[in-house]
Amino acid sequence: MPLGKVYSVYNDLRTHTGALVILGIGVVFLVATILQAAFHVFSPAEDLAGILVAVTMLFFGMGLILFFFSRMFKRLADIASEIENDETLRDDIEEPGCENPEQGSATTMDSERKD
Numbered sequence: 001m002p003l004g005k006v007y008s009v010y011n012d013l014r015t016h017t018g019a020l021v022i023l024g025i026g027v028v029f030l031v032a033t034i035l036q037a038a039f040h041v042f043s044p045a046e047d048l049a050g051i052l053v054a055v056t057m058l059f060f061g062m063g064l065i066l067f068f069f070s071r072m073f074k075r076l077a078d079i080a081s082e083i084e085n086d087e088t089l090r091d092d093i094e095e096p097g098c099e100n101p102e103q104g105s106a107t108t109m110d111s112e113r114k115d
């Protein structure tokens with residue numbers, strides 16, 4: 001029975017791209033906020049400046065959180081690749097003095113039993 005979709009450690013759910021897009025939108029809103037504060041380019045409504053500041057902060061906050069997640073996914077992928085390539089953690093390494101790696105230490109136990 002299939003358990004569902006399996007995600008790789010190298011699939012970071014596109015958080016880095018999402019972070020860059022959301023930070024870019026935040027920069028656009030920051031420029032709009034600065035233009036509104038300096039030149040009153042948009043409507044003269046008093047609430048617009050507060051709304052622009054709030055939306056800018058939301059986009060910067062979400063972008064920074066996604067950027068943090070992308071960095072953590074990158075570190076986890078590096079750790080996973082180190083573990084995959086670590087020779088000391090491999091199970092198929094032969095024991096010294098053993099001709100057949102499948103027998104392992106069972107040969108010493110058999111010889112002890114015969115004595």
